[in-house]
Amino acid sequence: MYYIGIDIGGTNLKAGVTDEWGNILGESSVPTGASRPQKEVFQDILLSAERAVYASGLSMKDIKAIGMGSPGKIDYETGTVIYNNNLGWKNFHISDLINDALNIPAVLENDADAAALGEVAAGSARGAKSAIIITLGTGVGVGIVFSGKIYRSSEFGHMVIRSGGRECTCGRKGCFEAYCSATGLIRSVREAGISEPDGTVNGRTVFDFADKGNVKAQKVIDEYTSDLACGLVNLINGLQPEVISLGGGIAEQGERLLSPLREKVRAEMYKGLSEPRIVNCTLGYKAGLIGAAMSAKQ
């Protein structure tokens, strides 16, 4: 059995054909052209699917189902994108249209949830009964997968960890996301008065400054890993995942981030619970493709 996974991004439409274990056999990518009418974008979604099938050496009749990951608000029952800000979509019945065009069952998932499912199916959390995938990007994405199923549209990024703290985009104060997103880290770097020689402020090189002994940078990293540990321990105490996988730009710091993080999590978690493995995501952009395909399999 083979599946198509499609990642509907603001920049590119990516498609991949996978086997039932989530191995990619062929893929393709075309520019989304987000400002175009949705019919044109839809035609290119079909095109990218066809190209991926061609690249895999299979034909469309070998495909059992198609899964799509899309940002925005989704009606899962009907496979409709209710609203997508980047693409200007409203009530776009994309699953039905795909189904009509290709005569293959199509399902729609949230893109972040699909990526989380991908990491569990074929990446960092492969084989885990329960995993939480945390994406440290513009926001803090939290994807929860238990017993192979996505827990849809969790917004644990908007879990207050510092009541009365920093204002968050959601209107609350002190959210996990306000401190632990890349945006939150950059804010902390700026507040600490740390900048590059050219005056820019950067959430990555602050780790380099800290390594070179910059005390301000070390303090920023220390507070950042403490806040991140705080949010993770909240989730561990409540949900007890086997694996926590970190993705997004900040996770590229690898052990410079993971090592202090694991230590703080261990010290703070509820006694008697099993310590989860805390690792980096391994699939990169492919997580979304694979997860979309795996959601079609379900």
Add this chain to the structure above:
Amino acid sequence: MYYIGIDIGGTNLKAGVTDEWGNILGESSVPTGASRPQKEVFQDILLSAERAVYASGLSMKDIKAIGMGSPGKIDYETGTVIYNNNLGWKNFHISDLINDALNIPAVLENDADAAALGEVAAGSARGAKSAIIITLGTGVGVGIVFSGKIYRSSEFGHMVIRSGGRECTCGRKGCFEAYCSATGLIRSVREAGISEPDGTVNGRTVFDFADKGNVKAQKVIDEYTSDLACGLVNLINGLQPEVISLGGGIAEQGERLLSPLREKVRAEMYKGLSEPRIVNCTLGYKAGLIGAAMSAKQ
């Protein structure tokens, strides 16, 4: 089909016979005598089960399965109480023993989880696809039931909402439980210098003081409901339950608690999510019996 539910409490052993919808047909209660050898307690568990069956007008051959709710650390696979502090039990293979004695399949659940399942099966959250049962007692118990299944042993009471805040029994600072348990409220009342005419400090009458215009008491209640709303909104944003049911002593305040709480939750929740019903638990002690019986049904 009929089921026996048993609630193994530190004070009483309670047993009930239910039909498959969780209606209690007969029940019984005997003192636990917690300091006795575990064999004696075990004999009284059998006795209470037999009495409940007798009270229901059925006979033991009508019973399909037995569920037990016990505090302490549990091995669910083997139905063993690994450790129970109140009863002094260690590695007590209670499910096997019940099974041997009565020749009826027996399962073991955490007592708080069983009570949550009871509220969903036959109480305040009846018919809900997803519910979170919050017990505001000595601690803050959080029972999560999704699609009729218990999410076992969640410790979301130990979710930090005020980083660096009050010390919690778990070793963290600023836990939900440290502010929102009955113990936490009493601490706030004490810190505000509010006491009864006889000098005692009380987490319930502080609501009466507030009603009579006591400004200090109003401030305590306002902060309490804000902290409680904060914890609930964290869980709502992350898990999106249909119903949140509040139990434990403080929940007896009813609308004095629920009304400001609903208002604060509504103001703070992530936009676009459905607002859960926030209600009181309705089954009292029977929740544990019914939930234990329903866990046996599963």
